[in-house]
Amino acid sequence: MLGNLKGLMVTFATFFRKPVTYKYPQEHKPIEDRYMGFPVLMWDEKVEEPYCTGCMVCVRYCPTQCMSAVMKDNPLHAEGKSTRRKIVDSFEINLGRCILCGICVDVCNFDAIEMSHEHELSKYARNDNRTNLPRLLEMGRSYQKESGWKPKPVKETKPEPETKTEEAVEAEN
Amino acid sequence: MSALETLLLVLAIFGVLTGLSVIVLSLIWLERKFLGRMQMRMGPMHVGPFGLLQPVADAVKLMAKEDLLSSLVDRVVYWVAPLAVFVPTFMIWVTIPVARDLVIRNLDMGLFYIIAFSVLSIVGLVTAGWASSNKYAVLGGFRAAAQLVSYEIPLILAVLGVAMLAQSMNLEEVVNSQSTVVYALVQPLGLVIFFIAGLAELGRTPFDIHPAESEVVGGPFVEYSGAHWAVFFLAEYINTFAIAALTVLLFLGGWLFPGISGDVSALGVLVFLVKTYLVILVVFWIRGTYPRLRIDQLMSLGWKVLVPLALVNVVITASYMFYGWSAWSLSLMSLAILGAAIWGLSKRMRTAPTPEYTVKLYVPAPEASNAG
């Protein structure tokens, strides 16, 4: 019976300890810095345009094909304000399909997409999770503000194979 | 019976019903909160201060819920079953006194009446299981029948010991006869038997065999929803309260407390309620700690341990009464037998050949690791 009594003592002692849970909808568990929430598009505040050029690398590497992007000529480039010749025209992520793997962030050459801390996205309809460009940029800006995100310093020597492989994939397709 | 008396009786019954409902709501809140704290959770927090209104919200939700009905159920039996469970649990409160003279009808055969009525609720559980036309419900119903019938016997025998000591089956007199020393001290064995058998009667952990969620998914109640399920739930909690109240009345001195005059009704009720809630907290505490027994283990515990012990309890009480031994001799005998039973049981339950309950640590020799 000793084991049973020990068990009773454990629950009795625990009774006086502080609960470890959070009152969820009011209180949230703090999020770690590296937390990978939904992918969002970043906003270049210097030029006032998205970083994204619509190159579709992320679209190709997405394991669940949850993204789509369309590229256009950058009007700001024509005006000479921006160094980006092409800019994203439309971008859509189906956040209901996204598995938060972070591959899109790894493959992006322009620091245009980041995993935000946004993770609660209840919607009323199934298609409401299809997030378009303005919404993604808005989420990106709030993430930028919240986390003090800065673009990575200019990458030294772009790894050669990457561009090659992209072409290879394209060639295959 | 005059019209006024009848009116008073009806009012009293309504009073008891209301009081019991309030108590059930408080018990639900208490159980959730208590278990929550034991599990390092907060329990209900959102509805009302400290979640106090949570049981009310639950009750409203259950009442408003659609009553789902499988097409194969035996309708009449299916609807009658909750009542068959609820009515006996309510009926026993007719004779349970909460303070001196505070009782609907103080029957001379009160204990007999309570036992006779509490057995009836088994019928409800079995019929609920049968009528649901669900295999889990059938299994649960049969489990309930086996469990509750077998545990009636030690329960009755334990009550018998008290009735012998008090020379009465009238609950008020049972309590009054404990004015010098409570029966828990005179008959610790009887208290333990009564409490364990009571837990089994309630179907509470570790004896929650018939509603066992991980095995038969709620047992007899699996097909019930909405208000009908709520009636079962209500009955279960009233039963919990009743068993705790009986424990208090039979063994812990009811509304008597040293230094508090039992003549004042309000104080008596307070003492009674405090004691009862403490017993209920023990029930919840046990629920938060133990796993569940298996049905065959439960039956062997009932028939091979509790029934013989209860018989021994009756025998020693009888000899004590017959030979007029001194008061402490019964306590000593009772304690000795209880100790022996616990010792024997813990020996018996550790069935492994090795006393050492651990796993070995295999560390392969560095030169030759011939594992596999």
Place this chain on the structure above:
Amino acid sequence: MVDLSTEGQLDTVQMMVNMGPQHPSTHGVFRMVLWVDGERIVDLEPHIGYLHRGSEKLCEGELYVQIVTLFDRMDYISNLNNEMIFCRAVERLMGLAVPERAEYIRVILCELNRVASHLLFCGTFGIDAGAMTPIMYAFRDREKIQSMFEAVTGARMMHNYIRIGGVKGDVPDDFSQRMGALLKVLRQGINETDKLLSFSEIFLARTKGIGVIDAETAIAYGMSGPSLRACGVPMDVRKDEPYSVYDRFDFGIPIGEKGDSWDRYYVRVEEMRQSMRIIEQALEQMPDGPTITPSRLVLRPPQGEVYVRGENPRGEIGVYLVSNGADKPYRVKVRPPSFCNLMAIKELLKDTYIADAVVILGSLDIVLGEVDR
């Protein structure tokens, strides 16, 4: 003498009970068709496949970097172990060296994942046996591990952190301090769960001598991991065929004696303690350096095939990878430990009670995501 036996006089019939896939204690969507005689199980027929997502076939259509995410979702309780086995397969095929520091990070996280997985097991096993508190304690501690994962990998469950050639990024700066604090809390928590559940007489009565399987039968069924070690077979891939840097640590293999449910339970409890020993040693020995060997994004391993095995919390996991030189594998076959452990279910459940069925199934610690893949 009155003949009290009802043999042949009462018309009894066996009842078929469908246990699962919606039964609360079949650990996911496993279905057992039980033929019961009263409470006793006469025969049973396990059905799997309710969670079949075709992961192996999906692997053939994905790039190597993407397959890691699929492996995350196979055994969703021990994701990092699964990621590691696939990455090791690809690395072996390509002859890719992994930096030392990355190996240590992998080992630490995998062992932490093992602790998390076993904690979950202890809790759910308590639920199966009817105790509702152990799972709360287990989750309380597991939650801290998940937060640790979140701090390191950025995700609580589907990490995609272990990459081909190393790990995604270095650990945060305060990693060792946090791990030290975490291990202390975990030790305490495991001791608490242990005290609450392991030696409770009721729990012993429910699990001791229930679902006994002897070593030969277990091996014949292909059981592995804690379920096999409970039978007294000290088989552990980390010791038998040390991979990664496991040969540098000093740890024991807990083995049981009888091969019953309690042994399977307690071997896991003890394994958590051993895992924590490994983590402590790894934290001490962890060298500095790079955490990933840079490689192309689109990998094209040379033509060939490879089979690697590793020790998952549930047993031996194997990945058989065939490459035809393209950027996608030709074939990926996983040897899932819990599927092989589940094979013995018929042997284990014969002639037991329904209540035992739940306990035995729980003691095998299956994850349906891996069984069905």
